[in-house]
Amino acid sequence: MIVTRVRFLAHNNISHVDNDALEPTKRLVELDLQDNKLRGLPPDTFQYNSKLTKLYFKEHRYCRYAPMADQCLPKEDGISSMTNLLQHRVHRIFIWIIIIITIGAADMMTGMFLIVIATYDNILRDEYNRHALWWINSWACTAAGALGVMAAEVSVLILAFIAFERYMSITFPFKPPLVNYSRARIILSSIWIIGCLIATLPLTSERLFGRFYSTNGVCYPLFLDAPFASGWQYSCFVLLGINCVALVLVFFFYLGLFRSLHRVRLMSTIGAARTSLTRRLMAIVFVYFLCLVPIIVTKIVVICGQHLPKNLYAWLTIFVLPVNSAFNPLVYTIFTPYFCRQVRYYVKRRRESSTSLTLSCKSPIAYHLSYYIPTDVR
DSSP states (O other): OOOOEEOTTTTSOOOOOOTTTTTTOTTOOEEEOTTOOOOOOOTTTTTTOTTOOEEEOSSGGGGGGOTTOSEEESOBOSSOBSSOSSOSHHHHHHHHHHHHHHHHHHHHHHHHHHHHHHHHHHHTTTOHHHHHHHHHTSHHHHHHHHHHHHHHHHHHHHHHHHHHHHHHHHHSTTSOOSOOHHHHHHHHHHHHHHHHHHHHGGGSOHHHHOSTTOSSTTOOOOOSSSTTSTTHHHHHIIIIIIHHHHHHHHHHHHHHHHHHHHHHHHHOTHHHHHHHHHHHHHHHHHHHHHHHHHHHHHHHHHHTTOOOOTTHHHHIIIIIHHHHHHHHHHHHHHTSHHHHHHHHHHHHHHHHHHHHHHHHTSOHHHHHHTTTSOTTTO
């Protein structure tokens, strides 16, 4: 006798299922395990039941063990469903709105740092040396430097968090979602607090950190022109410690993603959407690597006693660091499917317009004859 439907297992206080318990029922298409006290299921519980189409559990979380089933009840658990990691659109939107706004806020702070430097450059134009000592010890210079450091550290920590979230989401697609709205709020708030502490800690003790943000006119504590001035150890801790560790983690998380993308795309229709999002995030991380790695390498070279061009400090602070902040909003726009479709549509319209313009440039006689000459003659 071939068993295709099993409904009598419901309401039986079953708490455990062996991984080979369903091997004799390879043609099973329907299974009812509702209202049982399952404590968990082995990952390969349904390895012999490729024809299974209908499943009924007490909790939705067990549906992840049977991706071959077209129908699995309950359909959702308040967070995930059969089709979406985050079932409710508002949850998906809010998580990424919060993350993007947070990165945007960090980018805005970088912009504020540059505005302060540019404003005082304009104010002190042609007579800077007369006010240089006042400027580097002023509250404006200190605030600008702290803003710049906080923006940079918040950005790198958020990128590490995003890389970790993408890695867990794609590599382990059937596990409960790691990040929901409340967790995202807590994690991002913690990142901002950490970034604020990193930036303001040097202000607590001039004896330990010296005038941390007063080593140069652009107020950013890279310590390139005076690599061993008071506070240089803390600068190394931030640049060569926190940032290097974060970048290494991001690198390995995305390395793991590369290995998982193809597999996820085959397993689920959700894979394509996740892959598109991951590509955009990879672009952001790649640009951040391009911006941060030169600064880290330069810092190491200076500590090793090598001399670098004097104008390198300004180039790194004014150009290399802010490039990441300027590029992020473009990535959010350029790499979206909607933007790509609009560009393709615009290019197509331009080509059609050019073709029409070429036809309209014909001589009047040739233009009118084109209506009377048969197509096969033309």
